[in-house]
Structures are given as C-alpha cells and as structure tokens.
Amino acid sequence: MDIVDSRGMTPLGRKTAETGINFTSTTHFSRGLTFIRTHPLFGQSPARRAVPQTLLLQENADPQKIAFLLRKQWTLYSVTPMYKFSYGLKGSDQDQVAILVQIASRSQLPFENAEDKVVWSGWFCCISGDELLESVSEDFTCLSLFLANGAESYTGIVGTWFQKTFDCYFSRLTISPLNLAWMAAMWTGCKVDSHITATELVFSVPCIPQSLDISYAIHPEDAKALWDTIQKTPGEVTQEEVDLFMDCLYSHFHRHFKIHLSATRLVKVSTSIASAHCDGNIKILNSKHLLGVLTLLTELAISHIQ
Structure with missing residues (x-):
C-alpha cells in the first residue's frame, strides 16, 4: 500500500x-x-x-x-x-x-x-x-x-x-429529521451481537427564551420487536414503514406523558450501530455495520451536492 x-x-x-x-x-x-x-x-x-x-x-x-x-x-x-x-x-x-x-x-x-x-x-x-x-x-x-x-x-x-x-x-x-427517522428505523433493525444499547431519540422543542430538548430512550429489545412487526419485506425499508415506526413511538410517548412529539423536531438518534445529530455530527459504534452506515451517508452526500 x-x-x-x-x-x-x-x-x-x-x-x-x-x-x-x-x-x-x-x-x-x-x-x-x-x-x-x-x-x-x-x-x-x-x-x-x-x-x-x-x-x-x-x-x-x-x-x-x-x-x-x-x-x-x-x-x-x-x-x-x-x-x-x-x-x-x-x-x-x-x-x-x-x-x-x-x-x-x-x-x-x-x-x-x-x-x-x-x-x-x-x-x-x-x-x-x-x-x-x-x-x-x-x-x-x-x-x-x-x-x-x-x-x-x-x-x-x-x-x-x-x-x-x-x-x-x-x-x-x-441531516434532516426525515433522514434521522430513517436512521432510527434502519439501525434499530440491524442485528448486533454485543454492546447493545438503547435506541434514544432527542427532540427539540422551540421555547422562549431558550429551547427545550426531550430525550426518549427505548429498550433495544422493545425497539427491535416493534420494528419486526412493521417491516414487511426483508432486505428493504420503505418510507411507509419508517413513518409507522415513528408514529408508534409517538403514540406510546403521548399515552404516558401527554406530549405530542410529532409537534417537535427530531435532532438526534443514538443506537447500537451509530449516533447521528442533525448538525452533521456522527459517531460510528459497530465495525460490522461500518459499510452500511457509510453507504447511507454517501447517498446523503451525493444528494446534497446536486
């Protein structure tokens, strides 16, 4: 080399x-x-x-x-x-x-x-x-x-x-909230053998005089079980499935805390695979899924320059 x-x-x-x-x-x-x-x-x-x-x-x-x-x-x-x-x-x-x-x-x-x-x-x-x-x-x-x-x-x-x-x-x-939602769904569905962590979503609530963040952590087994009931075709993820996954999480949160997360802005996603922030900061956590993460980021980069 x-x-x-x-x-x-x-x-x-x-x-x-x-x-x-x-x-x-x-x-x-x-x-x-x-x-x-x-x-x-x-x-x-x-x-x-x-x-x-x-x-x-x-x-x-x-x-x-x-x-x-x-x-x-x-x-x-x-x-x-x-x-x-x-x-x-x-x-x-x-x-x-x-x-x-x-x-x-x-x-x-x-x-x-x-x-x-x-x-x-x-x-x-x-x-x-x-x-x-x-x-x-x-x-x-x-x-x-x-x-x-x-x-x-x-x-x-x-x-x-x-x-x-x-x-x-x-x-x-x-990274837009839409693509963060894709990351949450796709990475939740990935198989991880070790170092399994909770799926955490951070939402920003615009307030005066300063903003407020809401952190929503889901046990990894619960998040994976939910995703497995939603994904219809192995090997691919659709926008409809991502929307349904997020809607289920929103409904669960509202049932317990009476807060409509759909009215907030998703700013960060953390999973066992990687964590990503809307500002364009990422931390890759799993070597086996390194290329999968980079594939998605490459797609976003190419789309961004068009």
Whole structure:
C-alpha cells in the first residue's frame, strides 16, 4: 500500500517545524465509482432503501485503522468531484478507496524517536456510490463523503487547500429529521451481537427564551420487536414503514406523558450501530455495520451536492 508522507508541510505548502499533513490510503472497498447523477430528485429521501448489510471489508483492510474510525465524533461534509486528484490510491482499477488525512504537531523535545501528536484527522470515501453516479470525465475523482475530527480551523485550512488544488467544493452535510427517522428505523433493525444499547431519540422543542430538548430512550429489545412487526419485506425499508415506526413511538410517548412529539423536531438518534445529530455530527459504534452506515451517508452526500 503506497503512502504519501508530506510531514513538515502545512496544507497550504508553507514549511513549519510544528505541524504536518499526512496522506495515506486507509482501506479498499470492492465497489467501483464512475458516475454522479441527481438521486433522489431535489434532495428528497427515496421511497425505499436497502437494509444495510453486514458487509465485510477486504482482507487487506487494516483492523487498527478500522478501529481508529470508530467511537470518534466526526463532522460530515459533502465534496464535489475532484479534478486530477493526485492521491487517489487504489489496489486495482476496480477498487474504491478511503483516504485518510492527518495534521500532526511535532514534538519540540530533543528526542530522536519522539512521535508526532495527531491534532486533526479527516477521511474521504464514497461507498456504494456506483448506484447513484453517472459518467464523469476520467480526470475527476469522486470521493463525495468527507468526515473530519478535530478543530474546525484545521478543517477550514484543509478544505481550502483541497478546493484550490483540485477545483472542488466542500459543504457541511446536515441531516434532516426525515433522514434521522430513517436512521432510527434502519439501525434499530440491524442485528448486533454485543454492546447493545438503547435506541434514544432527542427532540427539540422551540421555547422562549431558550429551547427545550426531550430525550426518549427505548429498550433495544422493545425497539427491535416493534420494528419486526412493521417491516414487511426483508432486505428493504420503505418510507411507509419508517413513518409507522415513528408514529408508534409517538403514540406510546403521548399515552404516558401527554406530549405530542410529532409537534417537535427530531435532532438526534443514538443506537447500537451509530449516533447521528442533525448538525452533521456522527459517531460510528459497530465495525460490522461500518459499510452500511457509510453507504447511507454517501447517498446523503451525493444528494446534497446536486
């Protein structure tokens, strides 16, 4: 696996003894990417989605790098196709890659083996994007989903460098209440063998002078049992099923607390698979469902840039 190391250089190319940027391919995914098209139309959610499968990473995936992606808060961005992207590392022409970018602070201590401290990380990917893509010039590389962990100022520096260098555009990827509801339903239906946690929904109630949040936690077995009574076709989820799942939860909450959650705004979803906030922050919790989560996020990123 090739590694391009440009430590000692900032993203804008200025020399420094304190920070550096490091590019490395994190893993390969057996999906091709050749296309980009408007899907779904006008950024709307589709009427049905395939259930995220427990996809296995290829054998050359580094378990340590996969673990690095888990249980960290990542901020989501969508990225337009990059022109003549020079770090598109692939194991073969059919492979799709994830690219990890890191900024490190170099230690000032006079030790030869002193390790640099990573202060910011970001990674590009585009999982199962082949179903949403249409032909673009071979001069362009489509890595539509970007996730950042660290100070927003570093994200701005890296984003500016990529935009100037590869003629692309970064935009913050927020998650609508509708897509959060999809996540709640789809992730509740996923099989998890360990580290099972409650399904928690957070709703925002606009109030004056300040807003009020309502947290609604459902025992994972109860949430899964409810979903199993709703889902009609194994392997796919429909908008009708998502709506019914949420309506059942709303009715149960109203019966106990006399509060209409349908009048509030869903802002966060937490499950054993992942947690996601409407601001575009996500934390992936389960390695077996990593590709399923990234597939959905890739769809949202591609839809966002259309």
